[in-house]
Amino acid sequence: MHSGRTGDGRLFSKHMTVRTRFAPSPTGYLHIGGARTALFNWLYARKHGGVFVLRIEDTDAARNTEEARKAIFDGMEWLGLDWDEGPMKGGDFGPYQQSERGQIYDAWFEKLVQTDRVYQLDGAWRFRFERKPITMIDGVCGEVTIDYRDESNTPDMVIKRSDGSYVFHFVNVVDDLEMEITHVIRGEDHLMNTPKHLQLIEALGCVAPQYCHIPLILNGDGSKMSKRDEGAALGDYPRHGFVAAAVANFIALLGWNPKNENEIFTLDELAENFSLAGINRAPARFDYDKCRWFNQQHMAKLSLADFHHAALPFIAAASLPTEEFSEAMASAVKEKVRLLEEVPHAVEFLLDDGFSIDHEAMEKLAASAIARDGLIAIAERFASVDEWTLDTAKISISDAATMVACKPGQLMFPLRVSLSGRSHGPDLNDLLMLLGKSRCVQRVQRMIENLA
């Protein structure tokens, strides 16, 4: 039969179409680690002009939920990981949900019955392992051997439950065979399953796909990432105002690197540069700060219109008037925020005259010898401007500085705090133009009163 060996996978041929798959089970939510597995499979398929399959592994009827199914589709769509075959897409190897593939499994199972590779125990069917060392050639880990002569460590596994349903190991293997999957990129938690799968494939008389096990993603402190941990649920990313390209970029670099010093990649660029050889073997820790930095880098590349559009839902969610949130405002904060969820706070004082004034900034102002006089001069100069333009506003500030015998630069901080209530924010020129003459005068006067 075949190569006489198991575990070394298919000899990769230039003529062979690469077929990868992502096979999540619809229980819970889409985990960031799962998203990365999907991404790597997608990248590998795209890189090699292959086919990316989405298969829903819903064999555990009790734990499946519709929300979880939706989370998978939504997450994939958000990240931009389109599948060539799968639910809502069809394909020649369907159906793509295991719950609908019963007859297919029955047929393959019958082969094992015929060849006496299964036996019944307590009503469940167990697969009889061959008692020999099993060696796999993993695409990432290299050669790994598990000795199946040690029966205590590798008991025969159940592949068909006493209720007649099939277990993961069996359906997963059958589907990869049926769907002609060439490369299986999956989490390292499956590494010890692989010899089981190899044995099954051999018993079925087939050739195994190339397996590649990628390291898991850990929390920042090195602990196992689970449900409630920051960054664990893919669905949280759009909610916090991450853009998809940034998240894909960041998780791609968690466990993979392009072997050069580039860091910012679009999805297409990732696909161009992707290779199995660049995948690491050690688990990576999740760094939320760096993820935010990637987001900032990707947002900076967004067009103003796209950024404005992306920020609008966050303005609405903060109960700020979306119709007043202009592209000019978006422009003023575009490169100052790392997450879209920071936009409302960054612009709220532009949309609402009743903004509060930062304590620390106020104290610094109160301590300044020239702040009050400077602001009085500015208010006076502003008020006398006929045509409010950036030039006339700037001239007014210079004039005010002359009046109180200081440098214009010294008036910037008092003016900034007067206009925005804070010591950090958009460019002063933007503030001046965005607010207009009368609001600027009002705000400066309000500050003068506060300082009295």
Add this chain to the structure above:
RNA sequence: GACCCGUUCGUCUAUCGGUUAGGACUCCAGGUUUUCAUCCUGGCAAGAAGGGUUCGACUCCCUUACGGGUCGCCA
């Protein structure tokens, strides 16, 4: 506990026997900006430990320690 995989700055990583061990995030200091931020420049910071092999080891081998994974009629 058994069996697997792993271990370079705090974090993500480059290095495929010979390098002042490089880059990025974070942090700090300068510079640019009449202001804030961006940005630019510079700085802090690493080969888990012990044995080998070798002229020479972060790199290869062994041991220990530590981390992760797996040991289900879950996937």
